[in-house]
Amino acid sequence: MLVRDFVNRQLYDKAAGYFAARVGIHRLSAPIDFQSLRGQYEYLARVDALYEANEAGQESWHTPAEILRPFYGRAIARCALEALDRKDLGVGGLTIVEAGGGNGTLMRTILDHLREDTEAVYDRTSYHCVDISDAMLGRQRQQASDGGHSDRVHFHHSSFLTWDGVKRGLLKQPGQAVVVLATEVLDNLAHDKVVYGQDGSCFETRVRVEPSGHMHEEFLPVQDPLVLDCLAHMPRPTLAAASSPSSWFGRLFARAVPAAKEAFVPTGALQFLRAVQQIAPDRLILADFHSLPDTIDQVSRSGSRVPNAPVVQRRSPSGGSGSVACSTYLVPMGHYDIFFPTDFGWLQRVHNARPHQLAPQVLNQPDFLRRFLSPQDLLLGQTRSGFNPLLEDYLNVSFFMT
Numbered sequence: 045m046l047v048r049d050f051v052n053r054q055l056y057d058k059a060a061g062y063f064a065a066r067v068g069i070h071r072l073s074a075p076i077d078f079q080s081l082r083g084q085y086e087y088l089a090r091v092d093a094l095y096e097a098n099e100a101g102q103e104s105w106h107t108p109a110e111i112l113r114p115f116y117g118r119a120i121a122r123c124a125l126e127a128l129d130r131k132d133l134g135v136g137g138l139t140i141v142e143a144g145g146g147n148g149t150l151m152r153t154i155l156d157h158l159r160e161d162t163e164a165v166y167d168r169t170s171y172h173c174v175d176i177s178d179a180m181l182g183r184q185r186q187q188a189s190d191g192g193h194s195d196r197v198h199f200h201h202s203s204f205l206t207w208d209g210v211k212r213g214l215l216k217q218p219g220q221a222v223v224v225l226a227t228e229v230l231d232n233l234a235h236d237k238v239v240y241g242q243d244g245s246c247f248e249t250r251v252r253v254e255p256s257g258h259m260h261e262e263f264l265p266v267q268d269p270l271v272l273d274c275l276a277h278m279p280r281p282t283l284a285a286a287s288s289p290s291s292w293f294g295r296l297f298a299r300a301v302p303a304a305k306e307a308f309v310p311t312g313a314l315q316f317l318r319a320v321q322q323i324a325p326d327r328l329i330l331a332d333f334h335s336l337p338d339t340i341d342q343v344s345r346s347g348s349r350v351p352n353a354p355v356v357q358r359r360s361p362s363g364g365s366g367s368v369a370c371s372t373y374l375v376p377m378g379h380y381d382i383f384f385p386t387d388f389g390w391l392q393r394v395h396n397a398r399p400h401q402l403a404p405q406v407l408n409q410p411d412f413l414r415r416f417l418s419p420q421d422l423l424l425g426q427t428r429s430g431f432n433p434l435l436e437d438y439l440n441v442s443f444f445m446t
């Protein structure tokens with residue numbers, strides 16, 4: 045099977061995939077009171093303590109939407125409202141489509157903000173939550189109900205990549221601005237893997253799982269349309285900085301095609317962008333990691349970097365905030381999270397390749413929050429030493445917005 049099908053199975057298999065079996069996104073019972081913390085040390089200790097408090101047997105991860113609540117959602121709400129201003133519709137409304145909303149924290153914070161600050165817009169807002177996980181949708185439903193927003197939130201149990209909301213006419217409210225939103229979703233979308241030969245040839249990678257459970261890679265001349273489409277927007281690697289494919293089969297193959305170089309290609313993100321293009325939103329807001337520590341090429345210390353290589357890790361069996369990172373993505377099903385850094389330059393190139401697209405902007409997280417939060421909010425996010433997690437944590441996260 046193609047690498048993306050393998051990764052999808054490892055993560056999303058209904059019975060034994062990582063998301064079905066193990067993961068939850070930790071929800072804070074109350075927002076962190078940043079102003080009561082002494083400084084960076086106390087902030088980090090606080091986040092660490094959250095990992096310790098995991099539900100029994102569950103791994104959980106803390107996203108900026110949760111840790112930096114409510115400021116993160118407030119900034120995104122203001123960014124969404126700009127789309128409405130652009131439409132110049134007076135008292136229009138918003139249709140927000142959030143892909144992969146996790147606990148529903150962002151949805152709750154955004155709708156709370158609209159209700160408090162721009163009631164006329166809130167009254168004409170509808171919110172669509174599209175999530176591949178039924179369990180996560182359950183949490184989103186609960187959040188909407190707890191916040192008193194149930195009458196305007198619609199829940200769709202579907203992969204966003206195949207969601208048929210446009211076909212069903214769900215988004216065509218006259219005079220409304222449509223905003224599509226996804227935070228920390230691209231990182232879990234599957235990638236494919238290619239290997240370049242020294243002669244410029246390119247091979248797609250397939251994973252073979254033997255009945256014994258042993259897994260290895262096989263290489264075929266690239267032919268998958270999605271992989272080819274992705275590659276059209278990726279620079280070809282310089283083969284001087286060559287590495288060998290990591291598997292046994294790959295090493296054999298590399299003898300025939302010396303100085304091969306590997307790369308992961310974001311086929312899941314391409315499917316995501318194609319789904320967004322169907323919706324043709326007035327604004328698209330994506331946030332994700334532009335770089336990650338402990339990717340498989342860094343852990344294997346092979347010396348050469350593999351573009352878009354994933355992190356493959358599980359929480360430390362001894363508990364706490366520690367994690368164990370692997371040097372390969374060929375891991376047993378259900379135990380490991382597999383997530384990828386996002387190549388924002390590639391996203392821009394794919395987006396710009398379509399005619400009549402609104403020009404996208406890429407901002408790192410502190411710049412995004414500085415732009416959309418009020419000075420008062422920025423002050424509320426500051427600890428007593430002056431350290432401000434809104435501006436000084438998650439420095440490897442960027443926003444893409446049209």
Ligand SMILES: C[S@@+](CC[C@H](N)C(=O)[O-])C[C@H]1O[C@@H](n2cnc3c(N)ncnc32)[C@H](O)[C@@H]1O
Nearest residue numbers: 107109144145146175176177180203204227228
């Ligand atoms: C890491 S969580 C991020 C949650 C939330 N956006 C946040 O920032 O806290 C990823 C979420 O995306 C969902 N998800 C993953 N792949 C998806 C897909 N193809 N379509 C829709 N939702 C997806 C997961 O179920 C989960 O709710």
